[in-house]
Amino acid sequence: MPRTILFNKPFDVLPQFTDRGTEGTPRRTLSDFIALPGVYPAGRLDRDSEGLMILTDDGRLQARITHPRHKWPKTYWVQVEGLPDAAALDALRQGVTLKDGPTRPARLRRIDAPPGLWDRNPPIRQRKSVPDCWIELQITEGRNRQVRRMTAHVGHPTLRLIRAAIGPWRLDGLTPGNWRDAPKPGPG
Template sequence: MPLIALNKPFGTICQFSPHETRASLGDWVKTPGVYPAGRLDADSEGLLLLTDDGALQTRIAEPRHKLVKRYWAQVEGAPDEAVLKRLAKGIDLGDYITRPCRANFVEPPATLWPRTPPIRYRAAIPTTWIELAITEGKNRQVRRMTAAVGFPTLRLVRAGIGALDVFALGLAPGESMELPPRAPWDGIG
C-alpha cells in the first residue's frame, strides 16, 4: 500500500493516461496501481499524494476530514491586510461560499524552483506571495478566491498537505518519493 509524494510540475495533467499535448502523471510516477488523492489543475504545481488505498485517498482528499492543504499564490498586485482578512473569513464565489481559512503573506523560500515557462513580468505591476491554508479543495478554488478579491493568481504552488511540506521533502519538480506507511501526518497514513 504505497503512499507517494510527487512534486507535480507545471503543465502536467492529473491523470495517468497519455495526453496529446501535455505531460501526465505517468511521465513522472512509474509505480503501478496508484491514483492521486485529490487533484491539481495543469496550471498548478507542487505537492500531490498518490496511493492505491481508497480509504487513505478519501482521508486526504475529502473536505469532511478537514485536512489542511497549504497553497502559495503569487498574485498580481499588492493586497493589504484587509484583503487577507476577507480571504480568511470565506469568499462568496457565486456557486458556493468558501470555508474560513488561514491567509497570510509569505516570502518564497530560496528553494522555490523556477517555473517553466515563467510567469509574465510587468514592470509597472508588482506581485505578492500569499499563503492560503484551506480544508476544501474545490475546482480552481484558490484562483477563484484571489480573483474575487481583485488579485488574480499568476502562479500557484501547493506547498503542503497536512504536516507534509514539499520543500522539507526536498522534491524538485517531477521528483517523487515513497513515504513510510502509517506515519502520523495529521491523519494521513
C-alpha cells in the same frame, strides 16, 4: 503493505496517468514521471498549478484525504498580482462568497518568495507597472480552482500557484518531477 508517495507535479502536467484530451499533441501526465503500478492520485492539482500531490494504493487513505468531511488542510504558496491590503487579506481569512457559495475561512500570511523556489517554464508574465507578492494560504476544502477564484475575488489574480503541503506532508526540498515514499499518517 500500502504505498504512499509524495510527488512534486511540475507546471503543465496533467494530474492523471493518461491523456484523454483531443488537442492532437499528447500532453505530459503523471506516467511521464511515475512508473509504479497501483498508485492513484488522492485529489487533483490543475495542469497550470505546481507542487505536492499524494498518490497511494490505499483506498481508505485516499478517501480520508479527499473527502470534505475530513477537512485535511492544504497549504499553497500563491504569487498574486498586486499587493493585497489588509481588507483583501481579511476577506480571504473570513471566507469569500464565490459563484458556488461561500468558502470556509482560510489561514494566510504574506511571505517572501519560498526558499528553494525553482524556475517555472514558461515563466509567469511580468508587468513593470504592477507589483506582485507571495502569500501562504491554507484551506480545508478543495473546490475546482478555488484558490485562484478566491484571490481573483479580492482583486489579486493568481500568477503562480504551488501546493506546499497536504495534511502532515510537505514538499520539503522535493524537486519538480520527482517523488519519494512517505510514511502513512496516524489515525485521524
